[in-house]
Structures are given as structure tokens and as C-alpha cells.
Amino acid sequence: MRMSQLLLPTEREAPADAQALSHILGVRAGLIRQLGAGLWTWMPAGWRVHQKIEQIIREEMDSIGGQELLMPLIQPRELWKKTGRDQIDEIFSLSDRKGTELVLAMTHEEAVTFHVSQLVRSYRDLPLILYHFQLKGRDEPRPRAGVLRTREFIMKDSYSFDRDEAGLDERYALHIEAYDRIFERSGLEWYRVESDVGVMGGSGAHEYMAPCPAGENEVALAPGYAANVEVASAEPTTAVLPDRLDAPVEQATPGAKTIEQVAALLELDPSALLKSFAVVTDAGETVLAIVRGDHRVNEFKLRAALGQNFRPATDEEITDQIGPAGFIGPVGVEITVLLDDAVAGTEGGWVTGANSADAHLRGVEPGRDFEFTAADIRSVEAGDVVGGNPIRLEAAIEVGNIFKLGTRYSEPLGATFLDEDGAERPIVMGSYGIGPARIAAAAIEQNADEKGIAWPKAIAPWSVELVALGKVGSAEVAAAETLYGELRELGLEVLFDDRDAGPGEKFADAEMLGCPLRITLGKRSLESGVLEVQGRRGLVELDPIPLGPDSAELIRATLAQLP
């Protein structure tokens, strides 16, 4: 590609509203442009990156027997009513001129299951893996960070269809293999972590996480362990508890409502306190969830423990049913108490709210002083231990997920088959997503420096940027033209900077765009007989390449050494 003909809108300054590195550099390097909130155009260079990522995904999906098709973005709302997902807040709704209600698909479970329900009749038709690359529409409450969270984005989503759970396990394992290879080939640093299966149920789920500062998720990592903090479990650090007492003793704590205030007032470590969090379940029951003072309630785990969704209780409800807000605790209350495992297994004199104003209780013991059900309902903290090793927490972008759906969609949509015995059974499904745009964003975040992007070779918009210095029509530019032709002959993807511009501008643009290898050919090259070679990653000067008939071949060999 000749740069003189390329629409590559680079910018010297960052857009004023950009925060995330991938957002700033994506715009500055001319890869993406914004059309509206969460609506992004991929400019030619950026689209090349996207397509390269798609191609890697396509090859790996095909290698596990996936079949590519394409399903519509616009879908009848009726279909979504059948699975109940038409009630989701994030769904984009529209209607046509006849008044037919339509939605923009957020994912394609409904569509693919609809087709499979019509087309698959027998166990002989299974298993099946179908996938496509298609836009998703999501009315996100808060789009952010460039292409990281948008209202419209392309996803590779695949769906597996099996006769039973064992078949699903096989298809799931195949996807793990394919996904591992996809992220490895993309050149990302990544983790496969255990993830929340959500209210919808499902028998298993993993997420692929790419650590980077702009990430919206947190992963808990230890040698041999990786999980989303939403579901991570670990052994807690030891609580610093005062001695046991024979019975709880009331202690005046005027005005001290927070853990910090109470701990400071009583000169105790926050871990000696019990934090009481009142919630109301969808069924209308008020439940007191209790964790250690230095721990935080994990809403995903709490939801799992309750078996249903919940909301925090209002101050009125707390005052009404438990005690004055800020001074509540489990002793003497009539409601269900869910006690975190980190507390349930210990002995000592805990401190908790006395359910009367300006007072706490010391020397409280679970079991002796209040009844409870134990559950793991806290979020892990850095320093907690898994398998003898302390965990650390890292911000990450979710770049892919795999999910065992079971019969969540096949049952409401009537996707069944006849087994060998002639019995009709629901198809067992899995769904598997990857966001190519997020892979691109993660690659930018993980490999950027002060000069710009440093793409992994596999997804760089071009492998080589050939920078010609000198006036248009000069001998050096003529030599660069020749070399450009030779590189293309070899099948290399070359961006040829043939613009009538100064060297500073060309070098700066090359380093911003971040092709793995930069070849410079100027007057100096003609005099010395060698090309200058720079590896973008780390901005390293590589061995010069003699200018001559073998230049292109040597450049290809040099490129092969790069990451």
C-alpha cells in the first residue's frame, strides 16, 4: 500500500475526551474514528487489523469443525419473547413501516437455535458447531474507552449443539483448544479464568482475559490459579481478634457508623469486626449478609448463595426490621443470617452492631450468640492464599468467553431431536464469543510505548513499513520504488511511505502506527549501500541489510525473527 494514497488520519494530539491508551492511540494512529457515543468507524488501517484477527479466529474455528454462516442483525421481537430476553434493558428496539416489532440482536442464540430447531431432527445430525462474525447491538448504559465498550460491535460467536452433556463437554473442550490458540497466535498476554455463570444458570463458564490498565474486569492470579474476582475463592488472611468473652458486652460507640470509625474508636483491627449488609431478595425476604470488617461482599457470590437476585435494603427497611442503620448486627434478629466462610470457621470475640443506636457488641461468637448459614460470599483480596501461594489482582479486558448453555435456549425454542430410542430430547448447547475489537485494543494497551503502538506481527496492519526519504523523483526514492516492488513480489505486506514529507513526520507516523519492521531508504543508503532496519518493539536498531537484489529476501528473513 502506498501511503500517499492511504486514508490514514493520524493526529499529533490526543483527542481531548480520551482516557484509555487504546482509545488515544487508536485515534492518533488513524485506526478508528468516532461517529457517536459507542459508535466507531474502523478506518482502513484499523480494519486491516480487525480482519487479520478475524482470519486467525476463522482458521481456528474451522480447525475444530466449525461451519461459518451469517445470521441477521435485525430480528423479530417475537423470537426474543420466546426466551424472555426481549425484556433486557440493553436491547435496541425498532419497528418497521408495517409496525412489526423488531430488535437488534445482542447475540444470536435465538436465531441460531430457531434454525437448528427446524433443521435438526435426528441424533444423526449432531454434533454441530456453527459460527459467524456479525454485528451486535447493545444499548449500553455507558459506552466507554474507544472500542472497548461500544453499542455496536462485531463478535465472533459460535454455538455448539449436542445430544447430551458429555457431547457438550467435548465441544467445550474443543473451543478451549481453539481459543487458546487464537489468543496465543494474536500475540496477547492472556489468561483463561473461571467466570460467573449468571442468573441464567449454565453448568460452566470461562472467560479469556487480557491484562491491561484500561480493563474493566479484575482477575485473581496465583501460580496455577486464575479466576475472575466475581467468582474467585481463596483462604483469607488471619483476622486479628480480641480474646473470647463469655457473653457479648455492649459498648458505647457514639456516632461511629463505619468499620473504620468503629475500629479506630475501639483500637481494633478492622478484621475483628463483622460487617452486616442487609439485602432484600426477589422473593421479598430480608437477609443479613455478614463478612469480616476488612472484606467486601461479593454480589455475584451472594446471588449464587441466595439462589436469586437481590437488592440492598433501604434505610427504612433496615430500621424497621433490624435496627438503626450503621449499628446493625446479627445478634437477636429474627431474619436469615448468611455468614461468610472466613468468619464461620473461627473463634474469638467479634465486634458487631448492637442493633441500638450508638452501640456495638464485643465478644460476639457465631453459633453461640446467633444462628447462621455459612457461605462463601466475599470478594478475595490481594494476599489471600490459593494452593499455598498469595494471589494478586490484575485489571483485564474480557476478550472472549465460553459458556455451557445446556437447554436454556433449546427448550423454549423447541430445538429437539430424536435419539436412538426414538425419544424426543432437547439439544444441549454451548455458546462461545470473541470480540476482535477488544483483541486489537488489548494488543495496543499491552504493547504501546511513548512513541505509539508496537503491534504483534500476527495482527499488525502491515508487516513492513518502507520509509523512502528524499525528494520525489530522486535516486533514493527510485531505489525505494524498486524495493517496494520486490517486497510485494515476495508476498510481504508492505506500507510504502512515498509521501512528499519530511523525515521527522515519516518516522513519527511509522512509530505511531507500529508495524513490526521499519526499513529506511534515503540518500545515505545509496552512499553506504545498506538499508537501515528498525524493529518497532523496543525501537531496536537491527543489522543493516545490503541494498541489492537480495534485499527483499533478507528483509523477509529479518521479519521472521520478530515477535
Add this chain to the structure above:
RNA sequence: CGGGGCGUGGCGCAGCCUGGUAGCGCACCUGCUUUGGGAGCAGGGGGUCGGAGGUUCGAAUCCUCUCGCCCCGACCA
């Protein structure tokens, strides 16, 4: 949905408080010079100041409403 911020040429910004000819840098166009780290000189083009209404002799500036965008939080099947 709660909190905060911002809308002035393609990008980044000043002007607004205290109403009076819309400005700066970069980018762009023409010519000449220049070509190894974002060039120099000269000339030039481009903006209903997000939109609507109001106050006023006069509004980018003051008032009201509204739309859009960003950030933090909530949310994220």
C-alpha cells in the same frame, strides 16, 4: 439512573466573568526554498460559536429549555 465536566473551522484550544467587527497553534490550498526526526518565507480558503426560545439597539458572551459528548459510580444474560 446518580454525581461531575465539556460543546467555538478537520484536531487541540483562547475569547464568555465585565454583551459591541470571531481569534491562536497544528492541519489544508498556491508559489518558491527545504528533505535523516513532526521544515522556512509569502499569499490564501474554511466556523449558522451544538440547537431552540428569550432579554437587549446589539448575544459565542446574560436567562430558560433542549440535544450531544466525556469522566466517576450504578449497570453489563
